[in-house]
Structures are given as structure tokens and as C-alpha cells.
Amino acid sequence: MSLSRRRFLNGAAALSGAALTSGLPLMARAAAPLTIGFIYVGAKDDFGYNQAHAEGAAAVKAMEGVTVVEEENVPETIDVQKTMESMINLDGASLLFPTSFGYFDPHVLTVAPKYPEVRFEHAAGLWHDGLPTNVGSYFGYIGMGQYLNGIVAGHMSKSKKIGFVAAKPIPQVLLNINSFLLGARAVDPTITCQVIFTGESSLAVKEAEATNALCDAGCDVITCHVDGPKVVIQTAAGRRAYVCGYHANQSALAPDKYLTGAEWNWAGVYTGMVKSVLAGETLPNFMRGGLTDGYVKMSPLGPAVTPEAKAQFDTTLAEIMKGGYAVIKGPLNDNKGNVILKDGEMQVETDIALESMGYLVEGVVGSTS
Amino acid sequence: MSTDIGLWGIPVAILGGAIRVSTPFLFVSLGEVLTERSGRINLGLEGTLVFGAMSGYATAVLTGSAWAGVLVAALAGAVFGLIHGIICSLPKVNDIAIGIAMMLFGTGLAFYFGKPFIQPVAPHLPAIPLGFWSDLPQLQAALEVNVLFVVGLALALGMSWMFRATRIGLILRVVGDSTDAARAMGLRPAVVRTLATACGGAFAGVAGAFLSLYYPGSWNEGLSSGQGLMAVALVIFARWNPIACFGAALLFGGAGALGPALQSVGVSSGYYLFYAAPYVLTLGVLIATSSPTRAMAGAPGELSITK
Amino acid sequence: MADQAIIGSAWGQWLPALARKSEAVVIPMAALVLGLGLFGLFLMTQGKSPVEFMAIVWKGAYGSAFSLQNTLSRAAPLLLSALCVALPARLGLVVIGGEGAIVLGGVAVGAVGPHLAAVPAVLALPLMALAAMAMGALWIGAAGALRYYRGVNETISSLLLAYIAIALMNHLVEGPFRDPASLNKPSTFPLADSLRVGNMPGMDVHWGLAFGVVACIFSWVLIDRTTWGFAARIAGGNVRAAQVQGLPVGRLILGFTALAGAFAGMAGFFEVTAVFGSANASLASGYGYTGILIAFLARHNPLAIIPVALLLAGFDAASGLIQRRMDLPDATIVVLQGFVFLVILISDAAYGRFKLFAPERWSVR
Secondary structure, eight states: OHHHHHHHHHHHHHHHHHHHHHHHHHHHHHHSSEEEEEEOSSOTTSSSHHHHHHHHHHHHHTSTTEEEEEEOSOOTTHHHHHHHHHHHHHHOOOEEEEOSGGGIIIIIHHHGGGOTTSEEEEESOOOOBTBOTTEEEEEEOTHHHHHHHHHHHHHHOSSSEEEEEESOOOHHHHHHHHHHHHHHHTTOTTOEEEEEEOSSSSOHHHHHHHHHHHHHTTOOEEEEESSOTHHHHHHHHHTTOEEEEEESOOGGGOTTTEEEEEEEOHHHHHHHHHHHHHTTOOOOSEEEEOTTTTSEEEOOOOTTOOHHHHHHHHHHHHHHHHSOOOSEESSEEBTTSOEEEOTTOEEOTTOGGGGGOOOOBTTEEOOOO | OOOOOGGGHHHHHHHHHHHHHHHHHHHHHHHHHHHHHTTOOOTTHHHHHHHHHHHHHHHHHHHSOHHHHHHHHHHHHHHHHHHHHHHHTSTTOOHHHHHHHHHHHHHHHHHHHHGGGSSSOOOOOOEEETTTTOSOHHHHHHTEEEHHHHHHHHHHHHHHHHHHHSHHHHHHHHHHHOHHHHHHTTOOHHHHHHHHHHHHHHHHHHHHHHHHHTSSOOOOTTSOSSHHHHHHHHHHHTTTOHHHHHHHHHHHHHHHHHHHHHHHTTOOTTHHHHHTHHHHHHHHHHHHHOOSSSTTTTOOTTOTTTO | OHHHHHHHSTHHHHHHHHHHHHHHHHHHHHHHHHHHHHHHHHHHHTTOOHHHHHHHHHHHHTSSHHHHHHHHHHHHHHHHHHHHHHHHHTTTOOOOOHHHHHHHHHHHHHHHGGGGTTSOHHHHHHHHHHHHHHHHHHHHHHHHHHHHHHOOOHHHHHHHHHHHHHHHHHHHHHTTTBOTTOOSSOBBOOOOGGGOOOBOTTSSSBTHHHHHHHHHHHHHHHHHHSHHHHHHHHHHHOHHHHHHTTOOHHHHHHHHHHHHHHHHHHHHHHIIIIIISSOBGGGOSSHHHHHHHHHHHTTTOHHHHHHHHHHHHHHHHHHHHHHHHHOOOTTHHHHHHHHHHHHHHHGGGGTTOOGGGOGGGSSOO
16 A cells, blocks of 8 residues: 555656746747747638648658647637637747638737737738737738639629539638628629628538529529638539639639649748848738738639630739739628618728628629628 | 529539538438447447547548458447447446547547648548539539438338338337336347447448548548538437438538638628528527427437437 | 464455455556557558657546646546536436537527626626526427437437537527627627636646536536435436336436536537537537547546546547647547547446455455
């Protein structure tokens, strides 16, 4: 009895000793290369949102003087708070990229004040004065990409009905839907866009059902805003509809039907941010960029795209690259008949008001709640 | 080209949804009927389904044959069922608890080994175009029936006949209703139950293969949204009757299509509530058809969940 | 000689009792070790070191103050959701829909809380807790009532009710109760700072843990030390016998399912008041389903729920470190849990097999 107790005490001492010594390299590590943590809400290779970020992380990993740690499938609960803290406490991370929309409020905003020496860079959050200064938010104006998707879709649609499979009615998604329709209406003002909300950012069967319902309703060009567009693209192409991609290049999934796609270019963004940090600079708290800044890019046009569609796509892209291009401009009504913008008013891509969009424009069939 | 069918789209979509979405529910619930009729409950078929989906997809990617995928999924499911069956043959082991642990085990293994197969594209299972007589693309699409759906229907009919009229059916029923009576007849209840669970697992594996190889036809970690668990619950709803399982699966699949279909014709507010339709409908039918006096007509006597 | 010495001492009285009690500790611990060992073999087939793995699990789950508090934070909701399964189980009911009660408990707080900003916290917090408990009690109590009055199987009804609850929550959070300022994560209006439940003194763990532990102890007393618990156990063994003896089976079923739901509702209360600050879709994060596993592993003993929840939460806490340090997928920890829990459940078959734990058989040689 006493023997086993002594043995137990010895064991405990050994363990706490182990904990002490393992604490030492941690201290040493803080002075060593920059450790960067990436956190994803889904699988790293989902052909979509998370993969786009993970490809960015892979580019950072290849840089000199940095260590990258990653964690996938982290839910937007206390789990992500503990993951961030764990990366800081146990891996010595001093720069974090929690990449999911829902990580920002309250999770990043709860953890950041506890670790003032760590930098938290959140995708899609809306940093403003009064929030912790060690928090930054960055994002890309991918709505412009959906506008270009819409232009090609407008040319390619015969039924004059295009479809959008959306996760939830949140501003980023609404802007994408509206931009997609407005792009198509720049080709033909009679086109309508049917939207179906699945209610979840990743739910394969419902996404497939939504795509089928859109095809049944006569939509012949389909795009989406869900975390992993693979199912939507494959199902739509199987129903012989054209598809426009989102998040990443999905042309391999439907080579004949893939028209183009709005893709993230996080590799460029992340390597740029990490370079600044390594150079000792402080990142701005609010960072945004679009096609011109290389935050967003378009998939190469597919083989089905007609010369007219290509021509308008190219000229519009050239206009956008000049800067100051506005997709959301008056006269503009929402689909309930309310006036959003009067003639002559416009909101260019950098306009912060676009990031709290709560309406669907006239011509979109669907509802925000 | 006029393909706009307006409000007719709703019944067509429900028909199509019922056919497309019901197959996994059908296979899992038929497998579970087999298991539960023998007096065991396997709550872990969700894990079996997910592993079946992954192993089927992986096999199809590697061999280029979707049917090889179905076969491997069925074998993997049988192995999971066999493990469950053997473990539950030990004294004092709780079959519900083992089922929940197997759910974790199957899902974990599927996600662990499934990472490299999220991206590759596998060949799909073939479909039978039963809508060839119609000019409407909607109807053609709705009536594009997968072979497995037909197999499932045949299985339901076959199982119903088996329980009624064959020796195997009799053995299963006796073992499920009373261990003592089965022993008196010289049967070995543990062996019968283990085999029934293995068979049920194979069915669940095929259900998974349907998800990954036909509809939605892709492997990812969000592929199953609890179909396996729900299908096990549907067995109680169907009162352990294979033909009723077919009906329950169709009802559930069709009701699931209501949400997207209504949005596609412009009924778009409150879609979460429409998405709950299958659950509300099932609960409603369950309440209407239950009765406190004849608590669980048709329930096998040895089933732990209804004892 | 030795025997006499033992019998002559105080050990003579204590040892048999200790031996009998220790069975319930030694067998699951041995199973835990065996399960870890089997998983170690699995890891070796994957070309990874089991020793390194276990060291990282220890480090990430219990090995430092930070890790321990990480584990404790994750355990808090699991205690309550496991009670939601364990309490009805005493009546022979298998309730698997605790997730619905958690979710709606949270929504109730998100709906009521913002209206109570002007009310002092000592009054407002109990009101919010009451709303959460009432909502949870209603939801799981409904499954109990359907069982008693209509003969509807509670396993399927509670599961269906959970899916319905999640749909309702999504509808309410993105519709009627949505704060328009909650941009990319639709949520209810935020709670006032005074209505946020904070951490326990000196710890980075919110009060939900303390409440969960108290709830487990309370449930244990209720089941093991009161006539209500005794009556429930009789009814759980045989409903007809209980009715013949004049036990109020209906009230027992309603009472136990409602209490179970109330505890799950409190898990939602703490998610909103201590973690989120408003109700949103992340309330449906699977704690209800994890609770089923914990309750069954604890064999529906409320006190045993505490160590089991700590074990499970510890694995979850270590999961991230495993991904980062060993380049293993996130599902590795789920595989580990599968191995460990299967072996622990199989070990149920080992009870009563060893003479060591049965003093009355010691003299038999």
C-alpha cells in the first residue's frame, strides 16, 4: 500500500518535472521564428472556402523563418477559443488566422484582450474603433467575381433564369447573390435569379436537392455560396446546366459546363501579410482588397463560353481593374419594392455599407428570412 | 422551349425527392428491421453508413468501378455489424451503448482514412431513365431511378415474405420474441442475432455507398446529416414491417424535398420550418397511430429499447 | 499467519468492502488502459509513435494549468447533457434528443435576456435560467408525456423533437429574434455585460462547470437516497409491477423527463450567458449527442458522469495539439475514443468474474 503510494508520488513528481522541462523550450521558442496558426471550420480539402485558406497557409509554410500550425474542423463554439489559446500557450503562436465568419464575435473578441502581444487576423470580420487593437480583419471583394460570373451567365442562359444555392442570408452571401444577378442583368435586364437557402454552410444532400429544385424551376446557369461547392457543381452539371464556380477553381469537376468562377487568392494575401510582420511592421486593423489587389481572381473561361460573353467579360474586367467600379448603383430597388439607391447614387466595392447588406435586389426570387 | 411548369413543380419535386433521397433511409431501416427482429438494436448504423460511404467511394476511385465500391461498402458494413453482434453476445453488455460507441468508431475511421478521397472524383452508379416517355425535363429527372432504389424495393418485398413464410423468418422472429423459447427449439440466439446484425450492417454500408456514389454522389465529412440515426428511428415508426419501411423512407424523402421545392416556386420565407417538415410529419403520424394501451404492437419481445 | 493478522486488524472489516467497491474502479481503468493499448497498435500501423501520442494527449488535456482548464471548460456542458440521458434511463427510458433542449434553452435565454438589461443581475439571471429550464423541461417532458399518454416511443420522439428544435432555433435566430447588427453570424440581441456569467474565481472556467457538478450530485442523491429515486428504479425495472404497487408512474415519467430537460436547458443557458453572449446556430454543436455516450459509459450513475465527462473533454482538448504536433487528421481522436469506449463498454462483461472483488469467494480455494 505505502509502496504503491510512494510510487504514485514519484510518478506525479516525474510528471510535473516533465511539464516543467517541457515548458522551457516553449519559452525559448517565443524568441525563435514566427509561429503562425491557421484555424478552419471545415475540412482543409473541401474544394471550397477552407481549401482556399489552406492553400494560402501552404504558401506561408514555404516561407523562410516561419512555422505554421493548423487545425481543421473547429466549431464556432468555446472550442475555437481554446484552440486559439492552445496555439498561443502550447505552440507559442504569435499570429493567428481564424478563418471562419463565426469565429469573430464573440470568440476572437473574447480571447484577444487576454493576449495583447498576439496578433489575431480574422477573415471577413468588420473591425472598427473600440475593438481590441491586436485584432485585424481582412477580406476580399469577391462580389465583383460573382458579378463577372453573372455576366457570363447572362450570355449563356437561354431560359433567362439563373439559380443560386446559398447557405444563409448573411451580408456576404446577399452581396454575392445580388452581384450575380446584376451581372446577368447587365447583359439582359429581363433575367431573374432564383435563390434557395440551405440554412447550413455544409450540408451535402440539401445542397443537391436545392440544385435539383433550381433545375426543375428552369434555371440553366447555377452558382452557389456554400463552404464546399463540389456537390452543387456536380449535380448541376449532371442536370446539363452551366455552372459558375466559387471559392476555388472547380473546373475539373465539370469541364464542359464550367463557365468561370470567383476564386480567392489567399496565397498572395497571406504571404504579403506575413512578410510585413516579419519585417516588423504592424498590419492595418482593416484590410480589404479585390481583383485589382490580387485578393480575388477569376477562373479561366471554360470552352462553352461564347465569344460575345467573353468580350463583355473582358471589357468589364478591364473596367474593374481601373478601380472605382460600382455594381450596386441606382436606380436600384430591392425585391420587395423598397428603394435602395436613387438614380445617380452608387456604392463602389470598397463602400463599407455593402458589408451589412440585408436585402435581395429586384429580380432575385427569394427572401432574406 | 417552354419548360416552366409553375406550381406543378412542387409535386414533381416531391416525387423526385422521394425517389432520390429515400434510398439510404430505406436500406438502413431494412437492415435495422432485420437486426431488431432478432432482438438486438444497433444504434450505430450511422457510423456504418459513413464508413460505407467512404470505403465505397475510395474503392470506386481506386478501381474505377462504382459497383466494386458498393460491394466493398457492404462488406465493410457487414464487418461492423459482426463486431457489434459479437460484442453484444457477451453477458451484461448493453447493445444501445455499444451502438453509440460503434457510431463514433465508424465515423472516426471513415474521416481518418477518408481525407485523401475528398477531392478525387469517383464514377457514379447508373440510373434507369424511367421518365423517357415524358417531354418534361423535370419529370425525366425526377424519374431517373437508381438501380439501388429498385433493389431496395425488392428487398423490402422479399423481407416481408421472408418473415411471413420462410424458415429463416420464423427463426428470426422466435429469437427476437423470446430467448428462452428459441433455446427450447434448439436455436442459438446469440449466433442468429450476430448474423442478423452483420446482415443489417451490410445494408447500412450499401446505404452509405448510395450517398457517396449516386446522390449527392461525393465523399466529404458533411455527407451524412444523421440519416443513419434517423433511419434507425424510422424502424420504430414503421413498426418493424419492411414494407412500411419503404413507405416511411418515401415519406421522409418526399417531405425533405418540400423545402427546396417551395423556395423554387417563390414561397421563400420560413424555409427552416419547411425543412423541418419530415420530422414534424413523422412525429404527427407517430402520435396519431400510437396508443397507450397497445403500446408497441409488432415490437420484438427481446428488444431492449421497447421492453 | 498472514490471514489471521489481517482478520485481527481493522483491515478485516474494511478490506472486503474496499474490494467490493474497487471493482467498479479497477475494471473500467483496466479497460481504459487496454483501449489505449489497442489504439497504440493502430497508431503503429500508421507509422506513428504511441508513446509520443500519449504524451501529447496528456500535455494537451491535463498536463498544465492551461490544458486542465481547457478540459474543464469543455466538460461543463457535457455534464448537463449526460444527465438528460441518465435520469430518464433510471425509468427505463432511452432519451436521445437532449440536443433539442440545449438549443431551445439557449434560445429562451437569447429571447428573454435582452429585455432584462435594466433588471439587476441577481434577479435577471435566475429569470433567464428559469426560462431555459422551462423550455428544456417542456421539450424533453413532451417526449415523456407522449410516452405516457400516447404510448409513443420516447427514443424516436425525442430525436424528432431535437431536429424540430434545431429548425425552430434557426428560424428564430435568423428571423424574428435576429439582431440586425449581427452580420455574418446571425444571432439574437446581445446580453448586457451585467448579465454575462463569468469565470469561477482564479480559473478560466465558467460557472457552468460548478453547476454541472452540483447537478450531478443532486441527481445522485435524488436517485440513490430518496423515495422518488427508489420508486423510479422500480418503475424502470418493471412498469406493471410499479403500477400494481400504486406508484405514480405517470408523475415519475413526467417529473424525471422534465428535470432531465431542465438540466439540458441549463447547458444552453451557460452557452449563451458564459460563452456566446447571444443565441446563435452554434448552440447546436452536438453536446446533446456526446451526452448520450457519456451517460451510457457512466452506466447512468450521475456521479460516474463526472470522471467520464472529464475523460471525454480531455480527449477533445488534446485533439488540436495532436493535429498540430503529429500531423494526424482531426478524426484521430475520434478513432481513439471509439477504441477506448468500446473496450470500456465490453468490460461490463467482466463484472463478477474476478474473485478478487468478491470477498465471499475468498475462502474458496
